[in-house]
Amino acid sequence: MEKFLKNLQEPKGDKSKRFFNNEFFESNLNKEQLVIVNNIIGPMIVIAGAGSGKTRVITYSVAKLISDGIKPSEIMLVTFTNKATDEMLKRVEALLGYELKGLWGGTFHSLANRFIRIYTQQAGLKPAYSIIDQSDSLSLIKLLIDENYTNKILEDVPSPKLCFKILSNAINRNKSIITILKENYPYYAKGEYINILKEISKKYESRKRYNNFVDFNDLLVIWNKLLNTKEIAQNIAEKIKYILVDEYQDTNYLQAQIIYKIAHINKNIMVVGDDAQSIYGFRGANFRNLLNFGKWFPNMKKYKLTHNYRSTSEILDLANNSIFNNKIQFSKKMMSTRRNQKKPIHITVINDLEQANFIIEKIEEVRKRGFSYSDISILYRSNFHSLTLQKQLQSHKIPFIIRSGISFFEQSHIKDIIAFSKIILNHHDELAWRRIFAIIPGLGKVNAEKIIQKIISEENLRESIFSYELTPQNLSNIRLNKKSIENVSEFVEYFKNLSSKSIPIEIFNQTMKFIKDYLVKNYNNSEKRLKDINTLKEIYEEFSTIKELLDDLNLRTNEIKNISTNKDAELNDHVVLSTIHRAKGLEWKFVFIISLSENLFPSVGNITDQYKLEEERRIFYVALTRAKDELFLITPEESNTYKKYNCLKISRFIEELDKKLYEKITFKDNYHNTRKLYNKSLNFITADKLINNKD
DNA sequence: GATAGGGTTGTTTTT
DNA sequence: CAACCCTATC
Numbered sequence: 001m002e003k004f005l006k007n008l009q010e011p012k013g014d015k016s017k018r019f020f021n022n023e024f025f026e027s028n029l030n031k032e033q034l035v036i037v038n039n040i041i042g043p044m045i046v047i048a049g050a051g052s053g054k055t056r057v058i059t060y061s062v063a064k065l066i067s068d069g070i071k072p073s074e075i076m077l078v079t080f081t082n083k084a085t086d087e088m089l090k091r092v093e094a095l096l097g098y099e100l101k102g103l104w105g106g107t108f109h110s111l112a113n114r115f116i117r118i119y120t121q122q123a124g125l126k127p128a129y130s131i132i133d134q135s136d137s138l139s140l141i142k143l144l145i146d147e148n149y150t151n152k153i154l155e156d157v158p159s160p161k162l163c164f165k166i167l168s169n170a171i172n173r174n175k176s177i178i179t180i181l182k183e184n185y186p187y188y189a190k191g192e193y194i195n196i197l198k199e200i201s202k203k204y205e206s207r208k209r210y211n212n213f214v215d216f217n218d219l220l221v222i223w224n225k226l227l228n229t230k231e232i233a234q235n236i237a238e239k240i241k242y243i244l245v246d247e248y249q250d251t252n253y254l255q256a257q258i259i260y261k262i263a264h265i266n267k268n269i270m271v272v273g274d275d276a277q278s279i280y281g282f283r284g285a286n287f288r289n290l291l292n293f294g295k296w297f298p299n300m301k302k303y304k305l306t307h308n309y310r311s312t313s314e315i316l317d318l319a320n321n322s323i324f325n326n327k328i329q330f331s332k333k334m335m336s337t338r339r340n341q342k343k344p345i346h347i348t349v350i351n352d353l354e355q356a357n358f359i360i361e362k363i364e365e366v367r368k369r370g371f372s373y374s375d376i377s378i379l380y381r382s383n384f385h386s387l388t389l390q391k392q393l394q395s396h397k398i399p400f401i402i403r404s405g406i407s408f409f410e411q412s413h414i415k416d417i418i419a420f421s422k423i424i425l426n427h428h429d430e431l432a433w434r435r436i437f438a439i440i441p442g443l444g445k446v447n448a449e450k451i452i453q454k455i456i457s458e459e460n461l462r463e464s465i466f467s468y469e470l471t472p473q474n475l476s477n478i479r480l481n482k483k484s485i486e487n488v489s490e491f492v493e494y495f496k497n498l499s500s501k502s503i504p505i506e507i508f509n510q511t512m513k514f515i516k517d518y519l520v521k522n523y524n525n526s527e528k529r530l531k532d533i534n535t536l537k538e539i540y541e542e543f544s545t546i547k548e549l550l551d552d553l554n555l556r557t558n559e560i561k562n563i564s565t566n567k568d569a570e571l572n573d574h575v576v577l578s579t580i581h582r583a584k585g586l587e588w589k590f591v592f593i594i595s596l597s598e599n600l601f602p603s604v605g606n607i608t609d610q611y612k613l614e615e616e617r618r619i620f621y622v623a624l625t626r627a628k629d630e631l632f633l634i635t636p637e638e639s640n641t642y643k644k645y646n647c648l649k650i651s652r653f654i655e656e657l658d659k660k661l662y663e664k665i666t667f668k669d670n671y672h673n674t675r676k677l678y679n680k681s682l683n684f685i686t687a688d689k690l691i692n693n694k695d
Numbered sequence: 696g697a698t699a700g701g702g703t704t705g706t707t708t709t710t
Numbered sequence: 711c712a713a714c715c716c717t718a719t720c
Contacts, residue, residue: 109710134710220710283701283710350696382705382706383708444698446696447697581708615708619708
């Protein structure tokens with residue numbers, strides 16, 4: 001602590017002097033915020049309600065620390081997404097007036113990777129380890145199940161998805177597999193099922209080590225383990241003097257442990273969060289971390305931000321009224337600073353087509369009032385709720401972007417290309433090899449498997465693949481026809497060339513030579529996919545080493561989303577479609593929350609368990625508090641997705657609200673005779689099909 | 696052993 | 711609807 005105080009010195013340089021006198025902070029922060037920024041030392045917790053200027057407090061705190069003489073490299077800022085880090089650092093830079101270098105900023109996962117790259121050996125990993133994303137983890141588990149349990153009784157073998165979920169939950173919550181089963185899937189918590197699950201868990205762990213893989217959970221587990229070594233914890237704490245953690249309510253057991261292990265040494269830690277906005281329970285987040293913080297740091301200071309600058313009091317009253325129904329919470333009432341006399345609106349429509357048409361009419365109305373598309377967002381609980389809407393927006397030429405859905409890097413044509421880069425870094429990557437060999441025509445699963453096993457068991461890839469393993473002579477041991485052998489040797493020739501390169505963009509270009517025909521032939525809507533590939537090319541161009549490129553690609557899985565608009569020129573002015581989860585932290589003047597029907601929102605699976613239901617309500621709360629000026633809540637009575645939902649009731653989240661706080665309206669569909677057209681023209685529409693569709 | 700075609704299954708939210 | 715699995719055929 002004393003050391004820390006010594007660092008408080010006069011800021012150097014004219015610029016910082018101009019900016020960082022007390023007046024500067026006083027004129028830019030309210031009283032609640034100012035107290036925090038002025039007292040930033042020691043352990044502290046900030047309970048920051050929706051729209052209370054949380055980001056402002058964090059960015060000003062960082063700026064304050066730096067102006068007080070703390071080096072950027074002595075600060076660690078942990079956020080929920082990499083994008084959030086980028087944005088915050090940009091704002092800090094704007095405050096400082098110069099570029100910020102060396103600050104430890106990022107998500108838990110990306111920071112974990114930075115540290116593991118430093119302490120690779122101590123972590124028991126090889127330097128060439130590669131990070132695998134969720135879909136890779138899933139593929140690996142699926143592989144293990146296929147290899148080991150094909151002759152078992154079906155009911156005893158977990159599905160790969162469920163298996164991954166259970167194992168993941170056990171790790172992130174620090175509970176045993178049996179406990180997770182009993183708590184969440186009691187009907188599976190018996191006999192052989194448990195045994196197989198445990199076995200798969202062990203096999204999965206050793207298979208990852210064999211392949212030199214690190215999955216998302218490993219990143220946290222390994223970082224946490226590293227910190228058990230005193231010297232390492234000490235070393236890290238010497239580097240990092242001050243820690244700020246955003247969205248602390250969405251941290252899980254492991255993440256809280258990690259923070260504690262570093263922070264308890266210098267004790268300069270600020271956590272910021274809002275229990276009412278904890279919506280990541282499904283991946284192990286526990287908002288009680290917020291409550292327990294005081295137990296770990298007994299002399300912490302506690303602050304609250306209760307003034308909401310975002311929403312009108314009409315919107316906020318409704319949000320407060322909704323969250324009031326949650327029993328498990330620290331009560332806190334947000335106070336509004338704005339008023340506009342417009343109550344939120346609730347409307348019941350026949351189906352999701354009418355829902356879309358209502359939104360379109362409103363959008364046009366709002367535009368006539370002088371607002372732009374980007375003032376508007378449409379939020380939903382689950383991706384598939386937006387499908388009909390996408391179709392309708394498209395045909396009415398309303399520009400929009402989608403923040404939800406499959407991430408850019410999870411698309412299979414993108415993964416195909418990246419696989420080639422992956423094996424250059426990590427020869428043992430069996431998942432990448434499988435992808436690559438699936439591309440070679442005439443080479444089926446069985447033969448590919450034989451070759452793969454040979455390759456990954458060799459220490460030196462270049463030796464094995466080129467000098468003898470994959471030559472035509474050797475391949476004749478494996479039963480293949482002439483054409484197939486030719487194809488494979490063609491691949492070997494090509495791969496010789498590829499593996500001699502080390503610059504990412506060269507590797508990309510070489511990969512494309514080989515793969516382009518395949519992509520065009522095997523995927524539909526190749527036009528769109530080729531466009532994606534260009535985006536990928538730009539990313540490759542940014543990096544100078546494959547390692548950096550791949551780390552970045554794997555940790556930023558969700559940053560670039562499918563973009564679908566009518567004209568690229570309109571990209572900067574568009575309506576936003578988003579899941580509520582991905583809308584966290586954002587705001588719009590006009591917000592539509594759709595599919596507020598029982599079974600859709602709250603989601604079907606989460607209505608029996610009180611704890612889960614309350615999380616659903618918090619999701620609703622997050623959605624409500626995204627709106628600044630006007631809020632529309634829409635309930636369709638029928639929803640036509642792959643599963644047809646009929647006679648849907650109004651969501652309990654609406655029914656339980658005080659009727660005085662919102663206005664019910666009706667809507668006459670001006671566009672179509674909805675009922676007649678509904679079943680004919682609109683069946684199930686997928687995003688993929690939409691992008692292809694140019695009506 | 697590869698592959699095409701038919702039948703089955705399934706979607707909550709994400710680093 | 712599409713991804714996935716299984717089966718029949720080459």
